[in-house]
Amino acid sequence: xxxxxxxxxxxxxxxxxxxxxDIVFNMPRITMIGxxxxxxxxxxxxxxxxxxxxxxxxxxxxxxxxxxxxRIEVFNKEETVLAGKIDQVQIRQRGQDHVD
Amino acid sequence: MPEKxxxxxxGKGDRIMWxxxxxxxxxxxxxxxxxxxxVENFLNLCIAHGIPLADLCRRDVNEVECxxxxxxxxxxxxxxxxxxxxxxxxxxxxxxxxxxxLKRGKFVLAGMAFFFIMVLYTTGSVWIIELKGLNKVKPxxxxxxxxxxxxxxxxxxxxxxxDHIQNQLILKMDDLIWAGLKIDGxxxxxxVVEREEKPGFDVTVPCVVVAKKDGVIENIVVLRGEAAVxxxxxxxxxxxxxxxxxxxxxxxxxxxxxxxxxxxQARRWYDIxxxxxxxxxxxxxxxxxxxxxxFSRKGKEFPCKIGEIPFEKYEEEKEYLHFLKMGDKLPxxxxxxxxxxxxxxxxxxYLEEAIEEAVRKNIPKEAKITQIKxxxxxxxxxxxxxxxxxxxxxxxGVKTKMTEEYKNRYINDIMEKENxxxxxxxxxx
Numbered sequence: 001x002x003x004x005x006x007x008x009x010x011x012x013x014x015x016x017x018x019x020x021x022d023i024v025f026n027m028p029r030i031t032m033i034g035x036x037x038x039x040x041x042x043x044x045x046x047x048x049x050x051x052x053x054x055x056x057x058x059x060x061x062x063x064x065x066x067x068x069x070x071r072i073e074v075f076n077k078e079e080t081v082l083a084g085k086i087d088q089v090q091i092r093q094r095g096q097d098h099v100d
Numbered sequence: 101m102p103e104k105x106x107x108x109x110x111g112k113g114d115r116i117m118w119x120x121x122x123x124x125x126x127x128x129x130x131x132x133x134x135x136x137x138x139v140e141n142f143l144n145l146c147i148a149h150g151i152p153l154a155d156l157c158r159r160d161v162n163e164v165e166c167x168x169x170x171x172x173x174x175x176x177x178x179x180x181x182x183x184x185x186x187x188x189x190x191x192x193x194x195x196x197x198x199x200x201x202l203k204r205g206k207f208v209l210a211g212m213a214f215f216f217i218m219v220l221y222t223t224g225s226v227w228i229i230e231l232k233g234l235n236k237v238k239p240x241x242x243x244x245x246x247x248x249x250x251x252x253x254x255x256x257x258x259x260x261x262x263d264h265i266q267n268q269l270i271l272k273m274d275d276l277i278w279a280g281l282k283i284d285g286x287x288x289x290x291x292v293v294e295r296e297e298k299p300g301f302d303v304t305v306p307c308v309v310v311a312k313k314d315g316v317i318e319n320i321v322v323l324r325g326e327a328a329v330x331x332x333x334x335x336x337x338x339x340x341x342x343x344x345x346x347x348x349x350x351x352x353x354x355x356x357x358x359x360x361x362x363x364x365q366a367r368r369w370y371d372i373x374x375x376x377x378x379x380x381x382x383x384x385x386x387x388x389x390x391x392x393x394x395f396s397r398k399g400k401e402f403p404c405k406i407g408e409i410p411f412e413k414y415e416e417e418k419e420y421l422h423f424l425k426m427g428d429k430l431p432x433x434x435x436x437x438x439x440x441x442x443x444x445x446x447x448x449x450y451l452e453e454a455i456e457e458a459v460r461k462n463i464p465k466e467a468k469i470t471q472i473k474x475x476x477x478x479x480x481x482x483x484x485x486x487x488x489x490x491x492x493x494x495x496x497g498v499k500t501k502m503t504e505e506y507k508n509r510y511i512n513d514i515m516e517k518e519n520x521x522x523x524x525x526x527x528x529x
Contacts, residue, residue, distance in 0.1 A: 045147075046140050047140060050158055075166075076147060076150075
């Protein structure tokens, strides 16, 4: 309950001050170059890694990337760089829907 | 599953990758293969402890390859044990391995050192000497003196005394009035200015302008002196066109003879007889070409081929590479050979061009052509006999020194005219 309240307060503050959500809520920020590369900031924990699918679990969301010959070029706390042929990127909010 | 290489250039991540790779190369890294049922947990554990991972690649269902910093290797092994994973070292690169590698490759090191020394040596010397501004003076003479002064191919740039060479060159060669030496990389550019020939006589020396050719005067512009002819007059070679005296000054008993100057143009006619070859066809380039890099040594050519030249008729053009343009100094020559495809086409205006060429050959450059008339035209087999009459307007005045005879004649002439004038005045009175 307290957490929900703090989230709603933060939402209100970020809306009023026009602050970016990725900074306020520490949400993942994804930058893509075509379908060959993806730069992910705040990616979260790695849940699944195969050459066809990579899945990250974040505090607020689950991030699923599907494709072919996927590989992780850089993996550290700040940034994750994915390369390969990316077909699909899915983000589901945690607790609401389950990611298949 | 085979790894598919997908490359992306100029991206932000590539710069990151490049810098991180360089950093890893300096700091040292270990390439490991982790095998276990919970590889993801192991990776998360590494990240949570601030160990950066790179080049992750899934090799099998339970196998992942990745690169870790050398200093974190021992730490990583403990995390792998915690996650019940097995770690296998695939490649290790750190200071020790670099040093070992260098020890093994002594000759490579020596070669590299030799290469760098050679580069430093060659870039610190002059290899090409370029001479500019020479017209009458022979380049060999300048080169000989300059070599004596220390400027020759292979000379060290630091040892070249530019001021000394410039000064000595001017002192040793009377025909030069200025010399400037500029060193541009490994090329020395020596620019000189030659002494101009002195004019035949000074502007203070009295002279007259006479005709050097026959003609009919078209126009006359007198800058100094007095006009002896007018437009429309027919003159012959040697006739005086501009007199070198001033009548008014002469009456005032002042030095009357001056340096005559001016422009005199005359209409002249040239008879030209010329035999020209019939050239109804001309060879032109079609625009198609093939370029080949060639090496030659001792007259033998080694083209970097190519196969056959794809043109039936072609002409060659050689273009030497500028940076290797050292004449016979190099043991080999490098140049581009361009093969241009050629085609013969019918030329319709060949006769006009031939006439223009014949006129250009026979008429002085300064003459202005006003009319070309074909008097006779006889075609014989492959040649044409032409007779042309060309009308031109050209300058015919030339300055000559005033002789004593000329001076006396003009004094007498003026005296006579003066006497006549006096007589007429007396008669009127």
